[in-house]
Amino acid sequence: MDKINCLESRPSSRYDDYDPEQDGNKNTKFADLIIDGRSLYQMLKKYDLVPCLGWGSEENQRQMIDYFLLKQPHPYMYFRYPIMVCPWCGDEDCGFISVFIEREGDIVIWKNFKLExxxxxxHLGPFYFRWRDYESAINKTFGTAGIQ
Structure with missing residues (x-):
């Protein structure tokens, strides 16, 4: 393990207020994951996907949180989870970025990011988070952009 990373979440959106590209596009609002002060969304923006946390139906948001807190495995990816999804619908069939998440004692590890x-x-990570801080940051994403 190299170092312990700091994970936070903060409300964000796909486009800035004055971004001309938002015209005619869905300006999805979501919970951005901030790792050591850097936006995960900005680090992976070139893939035109958004973080899966903080938006969508209540059921979907709770399921995503359960995945990230390792309360349930993904139905077909096991310990890989969709971290960035389609900004229009969030559906994995549109393509997504997955991450392998594991917990070793008090440490949560994100590694092996893949474009699906x-x-x-x-080539991003691995990232190491203290469980207590990680759990708090992930739980705080619920309802960031409301319930759709």
Missing amino acids: PEYKPI
């Missing part, structure tokens, strides 16, 4: 469905490696 091609399973193409994305």
